[in-house]
Amino acid sequence: MPIYDTIVVGLGGAGSSAAYYLAQSGASVLGLEQFGPAHPHGSSHGRSRIYRTAYFEGAAYVPLVQRAQRLWRDLEAATGERIIRQTGGLVIGRPDCPTVRGAQATATECHLTHTLLSGDDARQRFPQFGLRDDEVALWDPDAGVLFPETCIRTYAALAVDRGAELHYGERVAGWDISGDEAIVRTRRAEYRSRSLVITSGAWTSQLVSDLRLPLEIERQFMLWFPPRDRDAVSPERMPVFVWDRGTEAETYGIPDFGDGVKVGSWHGRVASTPETADRVLRDDEAGPVRSFVEASLKPLIPRETESVSCLYTNAPDHNFLLGLHPEHPEVVLVSACSGHGFKFTSVVGEVATRLVHHEETGFDLRLFDPGRFRRTA
Ligand SMILES: Cc1cc2nc3c(=O)[nH]c(=O)nc-3n(C[C@H](O)[C@H](O)[C@H](O)COP(=O)(O)OP(=O)(O)OC[C@H]3O[C@@H](n4cnc5c(N)ncnc54)[C@H](O)[C@@H]3O)c2cc1C
Known part of the structure; x- marks a missing residue:
């Protein structure tokens, strides 16, 4: 069995x-994923x-999001896959609500x-948007979808092209550090590497139990609403949006790419675990989203045609985990979620690679330090 330079646990976003990015940097890489691709x-x-x-969420995210967008565009240009689509975006709410105020600041x-x-x-x-008279909208032209x-499959295919070995359907049961090697155990084998990148999403607390990370799993839903007026909600005419109505959860939406307008609410849903999350949407959960659509998005029929559940991994401060394990400098921990992490996953892969190589990342990562919860505990 070879000793890999790096093992990546979890092959999601x-x-x-x-x-x-690790394989591209010349490292020998083994990726282990418990389910299939995407x-x-x-x-x-x-x-x-x-x-x-x-x-x-704060200006500290801007350099990362700008680099992430560059990388997504490069990925699209290099492969011809449909990765990113700029539509512009609106942040809607009363001028003094935290969402609009934060975006403007x-x-x-x-x-x-x-x-x-x-x-x-x-x-x-x-x-398309039925703003109330006391609401405003911040137009962010550099937003989109x-x-x-496709992002995940494309990165995985490129990783394999650059020599990475990716194993699907192989769950990591645990890992240890012995000397200067990481040992990663699955039911099939025991693998060794010089460094470890843990990108295991909603399963991170289970896999990094020594740190007692205070991550909460929140089961969320996305709903798709059919248009009465397809043209009005096409990506050419409708921007993405986040709408703060002063309730517990903001509502967000994505224009119609042929399957209806996707609408969801952000936070305020059921705390869960990946194993016990109830995957069925209840009527009392869908009700507020339907009422929102009826009141505020006139080109849509306020009855969803599809709903899909999904998991957030929330940190108490809603910032990411991105940095070295506080006790094991050969282990990089990544949980770019709290419900807003996908857009960053390109740059997060690049940053994780630099951390593995103990190189400067070019970003201020103090906000994301995985050890921060121990200091505040
Ligand atoms: C409904 C919803 C809407 C969202 N909307 C947005 C949005 O509009 N914009 C945005 O930027 N973000 C959004 N997010 C957040 C974003 O999607 C997530 O932050 C991001 O997808 C997290 O990626 P990840 O790689 O951490 O997790 P995942 O993609 O889930 O990857 C983790 C992987 O690790 C694997 N794994 C776990 N444990 C093991 C193990 N023991 N062995 C092997 N493999 C393992 C899992 O199977 C999984 O494939 C949304 C999230 C949800 C749920």
Whole structure:
């Protein structure tokens, strides 16, 4: 059995990208994934994801998101696959709500192109959206849609082209560090490597139990609504949006790519585990989303044609995990989720590669330090 340079545990959004950038850097890579490629049991399925630049979560994310967008465009250019589609984006809500205020503060601080539209201006320019008179919309032209299953498959294929060995249907049962080697156990074999990248999404607390990470798994839903007016909700005319109505959960949406407009709500759903998550949408959960669609998105029929469950891995501060294991410098921990991580998975793979090689990443990663919870515990 060879000793690999790096083993990547979990080949979803972040793991497929890490496998590629590691293999591209010349490392010998083994990737282990418990399910199949681009499967629907974790956090990266559902055919579309929003990317946006006026990041209301904070200006610290902007350099990462800008690099991520560059990498997604490069991936599309290199392969001809449909990876990214720029539609522009709206952040809608009252001017003083945290979402609009946060997006505007970041856009101003980072000198991003943006426009704050009054309710009237927004309704005129984007008649699909029924803004209330006391709401405004921040226009982020540099926002759009990623196609996650294609992103994952494309990175995985490129990783294999560069010599990575990717094993699907092989669950990692545990790992240890012995001397300067990582030992990774599955039912099939025991593998050895000089470094380890753990990109195991909703299963991260289980796989890194020594750190007692306070990650909470939240089961969420995406719903697809059919258009009354297909043209009005096409990606040529309808931007992606995040809408803060002052309720517990913001609502977001993605224009129609032929299967209806995807609408979901952000947080405020059921805490769960990957094993016990109830995959069936209840009527009392769908009800508020249908009412929102009926009140605010007139070109849609407010009855979903499809709903799919998905898992968030939430950190208490809703920031990512991206850095070295506090006790094992040969282990890189990555959980770019808290419900907003897919857009970053390209750059996260690149950063994880630099961390493995103990190189400068070029980013300030203090916000994402996996050891931060021990300090605050
Ligand atoms: C409904 C929903 C909507 C979202 N919308 C957006 C959005 O619009 N924009 C955005 O940027 N983000 C969004 N997100 C968040 C984003 O999708 C996630 O942050 C991102 O997909 C997380 O990627 P990941 O690689 O961490 O997890 P995953 O892609 O789930 O990958 C983890 C992988 O590890 C594997 N694994 C786990 N344990 C083991 C083991 N023991 N052995 C082997 N393999 C293992 C899993 O099977 C899985 O494939 C959304 C998430 C959801 C659920």
